[in-house]
Amino acid sequence: MTLTETKVKRDSMEKQSSSPLTKYTEFRHYTPKSLEEIPQVKKLDPEQRFEMKVVSRVLPFKVNQYVLNELIDWDNIPADPIFQLTFPQKGMLKDADFNAVADMLRNNAPSEELKKKVHEIRYTLNPHPADQMQLNVPKVNGERLPGVQHKYKETALFFPTSGQTCHAYCTFCFRWAQFVGINELKFASKEASQLVEYLRQHKEVSDILFTGGDPMVMKTRVFNRYLEPFLQSDLDHVQTIRIGTKAVAYWPQRFVTDSDADEFLRTIEKLVSNGKHVAIMGHYNHWVELETPIAREAIRRIRDTGAQIRTQSPLIRHINDDPEVWETMWRNQVRYGLIPYYMFVERDTGARNYFEVPLVEAWDIFRKAWMKVSGLGRTVRGPSMSASPGKVEVQGVTEVRGEKVIVLRFIQGRNPDWVERPFFAKYDQKASWLDQLQPAFNENKFFYEEEFEQVQAKAMAKAG
Numbered sequence: 227m228t229l230t231e232t233k234v235k236r237d238s239m240e241k242q243s244s245s246p247l248t249k250y251t252e253f254r255h256y257t258p259k260s261l262e263e264i265p266q267v268k269k270l271d272p273e274q275r276f277e278m279k280v281v282s283r284v285l286p287f288k289v290n291q292y293v294l295n296e297l298i299d300w301d302n303i304p305a306d307p308i309f310q311l312t313f314p315q316k317g318m319l320k321d322a323d324f325n326a327v328a329d330m331l332r333n334n335a336p337s338e339e340l341k342k343k344v345h346e347i348r349y350t351l352n353p354h355p356a357d358q359m360q361l362n363v364p365k366v367n368g369e370r371l372p373g374v375q376h377k378y379k380e381t382a383l384f385f386p387t388s389g390q391t392c393h394a395y396c397t398f399c400f401r402w403a404q405f406v407g408i409n410e411l412k413f414a415s416k417e418a419s420q421l422v423e424y425l426r427q428h429k430e431v432s433d434i435l436f437t438g439g440d441p442m443v444m445k446t447r448v449f450n451r452y453l454e455p456f457l458q459s460d461l462d463h464v465q466t467i468r469i470g471t472k473a474v475a476y477w478p479q480r481f482v483t484d485s486d487a488d489e490f491l492r493t494i495e496k497l498v499s500n501g502k503h504v505a506i507m508g509h510y511n512h513w514v515e516l517e518t519p520i521a522r523e524a525i526r527r528i529r530d531t532g533a534q535i536r537t538q539s540p541l542i543r544h545i546n547d548d549p550e551v552w553e554t555m556w557r558n559q560v561r562y563g564l565i566p567y568y569m570f571v572e573r574d575t576g577a578r579n580y581f582e583v584p585l586v587e588a589w590d591i592f593r594k595a596w597m598k599v600s601g602l603g604r605t606v607r608g609p610s611m612s613a614s615p616g617k618v619e620v621q622g623v624t625e626v627r628g629e630k631v632i633v634l635r636f637i638q639g640r641n642p643d644w645v646e647r648p649f650f651a652k653y654d655q656k657a658s659w660l661d662q663l664q665p666a667f668n669e670n671k672f673f674y675e676e677e678f679e680q681v682q683a684k685a686m687a688k689a690g
């Protein structure tokens with residue numbers, strides 16, 4: 227079906243007002259201020275509501291009515307994965323921090339004092355992991371481009387200014403520093419023209435990845451300003467346009483019933499017919515997000531444009547730390563025409579203690595799910611850590627000459643030459659990030675470490 231036909235079909239569906247596709251045409255969201263106005267929250271007990279209020283002062287909180295009504299099973303609270311994914315939980319803060327904020331709220335502490343405390347706690351949560359700020363901000367004609375991150379030669383990341391929010395927030399998100407108003411840490415970009423200028427000067431870039439927040443919060447009119455330059459011949463070398471988005475799960479209406487949904491899909495169609503590969507990097511954390519009629523319709527309409535959808539998600543305690551969840555998710559993604567791409571390890575930031583899964587367990591979950599899907603689902607790689615030296619995949623646990631080891635490899639490296647060289651860490655059942663691993667065989671350093679330190683020092687000096 228072409229887009230026009232899709233539109234006709236949609237228009238006729240809109241006439242049936244009970245259609246599941248047109249139930250939520252008006253986007254309505256809730257923030258910490260309106261948390262207690264949520265009908266389902268009103269029914270929770272006062273203690274639980276207070277806990278959520280406390281945590282939402284520190285970590286970002288935002289949901290919308292689609293997530294509330296269609297994705298969360300309110301008969302399964304607090305265990306429901308999407309509830310865990312979007313609602314603040316007591317365990318996400320250290321007891322001392324939780325109690326400090328709770329006391330201040332109970333005693334109606336002056337708002338300045340509360341703000342100061344919250345700010346303090348946030349800064350202890352490592353808001354910018356993996357040196358993103360210092361190491362990866364490039365320059366064009368001597369000027370820094372804070373909206374661009376260029377770490378791996380082929381792929382530049384772009385954070386459009388107007389895409390720094392999302393249709394709902396994930397409680398585990400490492401982008402949280404951008405949402406809670408720590409302005410000096412915010413990656414923001416002034417203009418699409420700067421991006422274009424940078425790309426013109428960097429012919430090695432074959433992929434541009436729009437990310438955020440969520441770039442799909444932008445109106446099509448705004449997003450078009452960033453996308454249309456890729457129709458021009460001076461950006462011929464940029465073959466792939468990737469759009470990282472969670473809207474496919476949190477607000478699939480963006481691709482179906484929003485007033486500018488069709489216009490966005492037409493832009494994608496145009497890019498595709500101009501020879502670009504357009505990849506929607508869909509962020510799905512759990513298979514339930516794929517199963518509503520509107521989520522399926524969004525997938526169908528995106529694929530109709532000639533774009534691909536590749537999928538990625540971190541592995542997160544309380545949300546998807548179960549091989550069956552991944553198996554079902556990958557299996558259904560393949561069935562609906564999506565391409566499983568990455569399983570990430572939860573980053574070293576935010577409410578990490580609550581969400582982290584040790585590397586060895588992560589590998590076990592990955593393997594148990596991977597072994598159950600056919601080869602078409604095995605396009606997925608992981609579990610992968612986006613660490614400062616590169617993307618490091620846990621390949622498995624084995625024994626080499628009597629020593630139990632964890633086998634690792636770079637999928638991406640700050641130096642491309644590091645990729646695909648297996649290396650070994652001492653077996654460690656608790657380690658949950660690269661920096662907690664020690665080299666195996668009593669070696670001092672991993673093979674890349676010395677060079678990485680030099681690269682890092684050089685980049686620091688350059689960033690000034």
Ligand SMILES: *Cc1c(COP(=O)(O)O)cnc(C)c1O
Pocket residue numbers: 375377378381382383612617637638
């Ligand atoms: C993951 C990532 C990319 C894209 O890497 P691919 O392996 O091509 O998906 C680009 N830049 C950064 C900083 C990344 O973390």
Ligand code: SF4
Pocket residue numbers: 391392394395396399400401402438439440472509
């Ligand atoms: S949608 Fe993406 S950027 Fe937004 S909160 Fe979730 S993980 Fe973070």
